[in-house]
Amino acid sequence: MGEIILKTNDLTVDFKVKKNVFGKADRLSAVHNANIEIKKGEIYGLVGESGCGKTTLANAILGFVPITSGSFEAFGHTIDAKTGAAEWKDARRHMQTVFQDPYSSLNARFTVWQIISEPLYIAGERDERVLCERAAALVEKVGLSLTDLDRYIFEFSGGQRQRIAIARALITNAELIICDEPTSALDVSVHSQICNLLLDLREEFGLTYLFISHNLSLIKHITDHMAVMYLGEILESGATDEIFKNPQSPYTKALMSAILEVNPKEKRERIILSGEARSPINPPNLCRFAGRCGEACELCHNAPLPDFKKIGDDHFARCHLIGKGK
């Protein structure tokens, strides 16, 4: 641990939304000035509600959506909006992803070994012996058997499909695996199987994960560092333990109070946010959470969102109210 393998510098992703044939294009701000730092060997959590831009941030790092401004450094490459395809490809060689829904992210016309070995094929390996050999080596690591390799995926359950997706992500010896809600499409009893598998594989292959989830209790247990996003803006980031011990942003507090525990130790007062997230189209340069925030003051509605303040050794948050005695 220690070496930083991925670092974003004010990474911003905007989408143009066209209003009508004559209308001026609106700007949908999906990710705004995001700064995250992922160290080698750790699990970095990204939390937020749907539409907060956590998947877009991951997609921008993987090159699925173009970066509007800002850049990120990964594996010796600095990539920004102008980076050419060749350098992109070289950087992306070290990253792979596991998607949320294993029912739609695996090709139903491929057999399992074809699915697993496809990234290697795309990376230039054409020798079928090598492809099969690598697929066979991995399939047992993820808890399936060799006999499964020649089957089609309709024969597998959701948990098994996710195992196949994980094997596919591992085959190119990628160092950074981006897990985009890998358990939320699965049954509760299968959740832990997949999480344990991811933990085991990290140990064995020395992997680093960017773990996207809206499930805070999962994030708490699995991640070392985390960032809380709201409408494209990172509001709080740092060491997971510190954030859970001492959440600063009112949004983080609300998220934590929304966790429904099975056997709560004490009855907590729940913060129930009113309303819903505002539209990310043409957002004003203010705190994007102010409209729903129960503690918002005059400043929140009028002044731009302040910079990150240092809360602890490894804990940063941005909010007007920090240090105001509230």
Place this chain on the structure above:
Amino acid sequence: MNVLDIKNLKILFRTGEGFVRAVEGVDIHVGEGERVAIVGESGCGKSVTSLACMRLLQSPPAYYTADTFDFVSRDGTRHNLLTKSENEMLTLRAREMAMIFQDPSTFLNPVMTIGEQLDEVFIYHKNMKPKEARVHTIEMMKKVGIPDPEMRANQYPHELSGGLKQRILIAMATSLSPRLLIADEPTTALDVTIQAQILRLIGERCEKEKMSLLMITHDLGVVREMADRVYVMYCGKIVEEGTVDEILSHPKHPYTKALIDTVPDMNTKTERFVQIPHNVPHPMNKPKGCYFSNRCAYCTELCTQKQPPLYDRGDGRKVRCYYKTEELWEK
């Protein structure tokens, strides 16, 4: 008095590859004003049970039989849901029993405005004129906390967020203050902060209209929040029954225990997650004996041979397991 009384409900599906027993002899009762939850993983038959209560399963391919399948309406009449004609069911639904579904967008008509869809409830069931119905619709939308209802009533479902759509469905289901509200995973498709809002709203509506609630969910946190009594289902059978406190704090069935253990505790940090080995068996390929036997840590020879009966302690606490049931009775 019970609002819903089901004894020995069996549901059979005819599929192309053979018959499948989705529900195998389930006893469920919901008392007046009571909040009951059915918990289980996908494929355990919990949704099918709730759909059967509303008679929403098409037959064929679904066939259901039961010893008792009674619903008691507000005036005290006992309705046998098995023998009701479809027309009689139409009058029962919405007026006496109503349902909220998991994914609100699939249950709203995309080519009708929200207002028109809510009006229908009043026009159809109360013989109101459209204008009169709209007044009630707006009233109802206010009750479920929709901001600016006059504007929202003229919008189409795609213009609303998931949370708002779920509020519309709740408004639709509760507008005639039915006696029983069935909620099938009402918050699964929603964000955590919206989930908290919707659960609170359902709770409020039930209290205000004195409705009983039958809630289907896989989330034990939701159960703790919403229910008084719980049924745990596995592979079409009820494996445990009791009050929320009994079930969640002192589970007796290995499956319930495992389910609770898989949810990581917020107060400690675990290095590894507790997992249940293997998957839920395929409904056409259930193990002989206890259905949980192939995943159970306490499985014995007996468990793989014979289906355990549902042991009854006499105070509403029931467990379907051979393992140390004696201890259960001694508490």
